[in-house]
Amino acid sequence: MTELDEYRGRKPAWCPGCGNFAILKTLKETLGEIQLRPHQLTIVSGIGQAGKLPHYLRCNTFNGLHGRALPVATGIRLVNPEMVVIAVTGDGDCYGEGGNHLIHAIRRNVNISLFVHNNQIYGLTKGQASPTSVESLTTKTQPFGVLSEPLNPIALAIALDCSFVARGYAGDTEYLKYLMKEAVLHKGFALLDILQPCITFNKINTYQWYSERIYRLEEGYNPSDRINAFQIALQWGDKIPTGIIYKRDKPTMEEKIPVLTEGPLVRQPFRMDKIVREIENLIP
Amino acid sequence: MDYTIKIGGEAGQGLQTIGGILAKVFVKHGFFLFSHQEYMSRIRGGHNFYQLRFSDSPIMCSKAEVDILVALNLETIELHKAKLSRYGMVVYDSKVTKKRFHSEEFLDVPFKEIALREGGTPLMENTVATGAVLGMLGMDMRSYEETLKEVFKKKGDEIVSKNLSAAKAGYEYAVTNCLKCRFTVPRREPPSRMILINGNEAIGLGALFSGCRFYSAYPMTPSTGIMNYIASRAAEYGIVVEQAEDEISAINMALGASFAGVRAMTGSSGGGFALMVEGLSLGAITETPIVIAEVQRPGPATGLPTRTEQADLLFVLYTGHGEFPRVVFVPGTPEQAFYLTNKAFNLAEKYQIPAILLSDQYLADSQWTMMPFDTERLKYKDYRLRGKRLKNVDIYKRHLFTDNGVSPLAVPGDSEHLVVTDSDEHDEEGHMIEDAETRAKMVNKRIFKKLALIREEISPPTVYGDKTPETVLICWGSTYGVVKEVVDELSAEQSIAMMHFSEVYPFPDTAANDYLQILKKAKRTICIENNATGQFAYLLKAETGFIPSDKINRYDGRPFVLEELLEAVKSRTAQEVT
Ligand SMILES: Cc1ncc(C[n+]2csc(CCOP(=O)(O)OP(=O)(O)O)c2C)c(N)n1
Numbered sequence A: 001m002t003e004l005d006e007y008r009g010r011k012p013a014w015c016p017g018c019g020n021f022a023i024l025k026t027l028k029e030t031l032g033e034i035q036l037r038p039h040q041l042t043i044v045s046g047i048g049q050a051g052k053l054p055h056y057l058r059c060n061t062f063n064g065l066h067g068r069a070l071p072v073a074t075g076i077r078l079v080n081p082e083m084v085v086i087a088v089t090g091d092g093d094c095y096g097e098g099g100n101h102l103i104h105a106i107r108r109n110v111n112i113s114l115f116v117h118n119n120q121i122y123g124l125t126k127g128q129a130s131p132t133s134v135e136s137l138t139t140k141t142q143p144f145g146v147l148s149e150p151l152n153p154i155a156l157a158i159a160l161d162c163s164f165v166a167r168g169y170a171g172d173t174e175y176l177k178y179l180m181k182e183a184v185l186h187k188g189f190a191l192l193d194i195l196q197p198c199i200t201f202n203k204i205n206t207y208q209w210y211s212e213r214i215y216r217l218e219e220g221y222n223p224s225d226r227i228n229a230f231q232i233a234l235q236w237g238d239k240i241p242t243g244i245i246y247k248r249d250k251p252t253m254e255e256k257i258p259v260l261t262e263g264p265l266v267r268q269p270f271r272m273d274k275i276v277r278e279i280e281n282l283i284p
Numbered sequence B: 001m002d003y004t005i006k007i008g009g010e011a012g013q014g015l016q017t018i019g020g021i022l023a024k025v026f027v028k029h030g031f032f033l034f035s036h037q038e039y040m041s042r043i044r045g046g047h048n049f050y051q052l053r054f055s056d057s058p059i060m061c062s063k064a065e066v067d068i069l070v071a072l073n074l075e076t077i078e079l080h081k082a083k084l085s086r087y088g089m090v091v092y093d094s095k096v097t098k099k100r101f102h103s104e105e106f107l108d109v110p111f112k113e114i115a116l117r118e119g120g121t122p123l124m125e126n127t128v129a130t131g132a133v134l135g136m137l138g139m140d141m142r143s144y145e146e147t148l149k150e151v152f153k154k155k156g157d158e159i160v161s162k163n164l165s166a167a168k169a170g171y172e173y174a175v176t177n178c179l180k181c182r183f184t185v186p187r188r189e190p191p192s193r194m195i196l197i198n199g200n201e202a203i204g205l206g207a208l209f210s211g212c213r214f215y216s217a218y219p220m221t222p223s224t225g226i227m228n229y230i231a232s233r234a235a236e237y238g239i240v241v242e243q244a245e246d247e248i249s250a251i252n253m254a255l256g257a258s259f260a261g262v263r264a265m266t267g268s269s270g271g272g273f274a275l276m277v278e279g280l281s282l283g284a285i286t287e288t289p290i291v292i293a294e295v296q297r298p299g300p301a302t303g304l305p306t307r308t309e310q311a312d313l314l315f316v317l318y319t320g321h322g323e324f325p326r327v328v329f330v331p332g333t334p335e336q337a338f339y340l341t342n343k344a345f346n347l348a349e350k351y352q353i354p355a356i357l358l359s360d361q362y363l364a365d366s367q368w369t370m371m372p373f374d375t376e377r378l379k380y381k382d383y384r385l386r387g388k389r390l391k392n393v394d395i396y397k398r399h400l401f402t403d404n405g406v407s408p409l410a411v412p413g414d415s416e417h418l419v420v421t422d423s424d425e426h427d428e429e430g431h432m433i434e435d436a437e438t439r440a441k442m443v444n445k446r447i448f449k450k451l452a453l454i455r456e457e458i459s460p461p462t463v464y465g466d467k468t469p470e471t472v473l474i475c476w477g478s479t480y481g482v483v484k485e486v487v488d489e490l491s492a493e494q495s496i497a498m499m500h501f502s503e504v505y506p507f508p509d510t511a512a513n514d515y516l517q518i519l520k521k522a523k524r525t526i527c528i529e530n531n532a533t534g535q536f537a538y539l540l541k542a543e544t545g546f547i548p549s550d551k552i553n554r555y556d557g558r559p560f561v562l563e564e565l566l567e568a569v570k571s572r573t574a575q576e577v578t
């Protein structure tokens, strides 16, 4: 059995030509290359086209609610820091419905890799604007065009001093694999925003649109310079940077929780006899 | 002997210090104690009180009449003087109230002045006041001194000795000056070593004893005490406690922890639980065990944040989109709260369902003396498939169809078997499906197969009083104590009993225990509830068809107290039944 076979899951129900296929294939290759066995990984996903991803490979899976992947991922890591946890979400899922969780997951710095399939649209619900949609987009629910300004997730994450902030592109899978690998191997919360064409509903941000704009950060780029990273994060339009834009090593929440120094809670036995004195203590 | 002491004042004046210390002292003396607190939703100012009742026989509710009113401000006197008992006394400091009262039920003790003289700071006025109360009661100082030493030990010898002299001075002042005090408190050898515990602590303690390893919540009165309690023991017993960014996150984190393989819990009050509802439904379809404490306060919306009500019963029973089983327990005492928390953890894990503990502010904040809980009565069984046992399984499917509807609950990462679940409808392996046949089978598994078994685990109501009662007082949750005392008071004059429900969903099976016969044979059945609409009466009718003949409801945000409920019941039982 080759490594990739080990990850083969069910047949995807995405539209032919969808950017998700490339992301899925790249993820399988990444996992194979870093020699992570399926049972050592849990993917937590939300709801949307992106959220279906874990069904299409083999790993432990919690496909939860729309917007709520990060809290579930956090709960898993806090009781079992030996489990590798990847959260897979859509842009609506993570930046809209789950926006509050994103902010606080970054603050907690739990060792989770978050992959946001950012197609700048709501795919599964058929083409409404997402928080990252461009202002000129008109849809059935935004007949006068999008009236809000798009969210810049990269700038947001850097503002919050997120320990790993990267952007990839589904049309550049070689680089995407590198970014996925770095994100998974990074110790701490890692945001990887993956630009992904939605061929059915997003007629603005097409493969061609992205290809004309996307570039890789040059070799030698220093991701630890926060101010510079912030400037890079503000680039959007004619040129869109991809790569590890910001990175800072710092202790994770798991490392700061005293009870976890004795190993994962899932493997710490429960001893009722130790607690009995709590009843004695209630006698005044 | 049965005395009530009410300490009233502003938030921040130290009511809880006086109340907490007095409670300990009375219990150390061997008395039964019941205390409850009413406070405003503010940190300073306003009007709060702490009420303690102690007796040489068991007690379990508050009374309206007050024997000693400790007034830390003028407002306390104005608000509560009318409730003084026949020989009741008010103790106060006229320098603080800026008003002197001359009638004989007032004892003016210069709390501040004594504190300054003995302790060097007016901050010890509470120590003085507590000493004065004990002096008025004619009790000895032994237990009080012991308690002060325990409480102030950490602050050093000097603080301890200053507090001791302030206490003694307050005590002696009262002994010398309270010529009208006629309290007689018998000397008592402690009959047994009783514990002192409130409802929130009992739930927290129950969680510890049930092997809870993860608690996530967002602060909300009156549920925060559970989180405080568990957090204070987290380091010792290996528990992770995380304050979530909101209640949606809280329940999803707990579900993540449970999926990963530990027992997990969350808690809130009605408003926070409302935010958790989608997560409740997620727990149900993913069959992830979860325990949720909902400590009620009056709604709607923010309502009365620090007051009490039993108005979320139907909400917790019926909330959540879709159809799924759950259990709902409504403890009436800290003891019930402790054992039912344990039962909630066991049933949640055994059947892989959400289990809800529904409490309220009154139970959460009232302290009871009780016999130490018997840990032999607790159940702990690890229903999860983990380690070697999991490795030995040939094929693993998270949502396997089985005869009883319960699928093996494996710990991800413990073996090469994969654990897959989904908030979408799924097949046995946990992958999303849409076909009609699998859907129907999953619904049958989750609801019909499991629910029938869960129902068998549910205990019938507690019946107390006359065996063939003419009048039955039907109640649930935190009204247990007051209703039981009403029955005690009236038993000599009339045929009366209490029927208290502490496990309300699935509703106790009448085939297994025909408690309905008692209701049907009674002349009068009064459903007593701390809400406006009679939610339990509605549930009883929906589940059994039985309609109580009468109702007593209180919905002003306050709990029932003994005399008032007694009068209300008497006025009903005095009427002819038509
Ligand atoms: C609480 C809730 N609200 C709304 C929905 C409906 N819904 C499902 S997916 C989705 C948005 C999908 O967009 P995105 O997250 O960007 O994922 P994509 O399909 O584009 O990958 C919405 C609104 C839902 N499932 N749950």
Ligand SMILES: [Mg+2]
Pocket: A048, A090, A091, A092, A117, A118, A119, A120, A121, A122, A123, A130
């Ligand atoms: Mg999208």
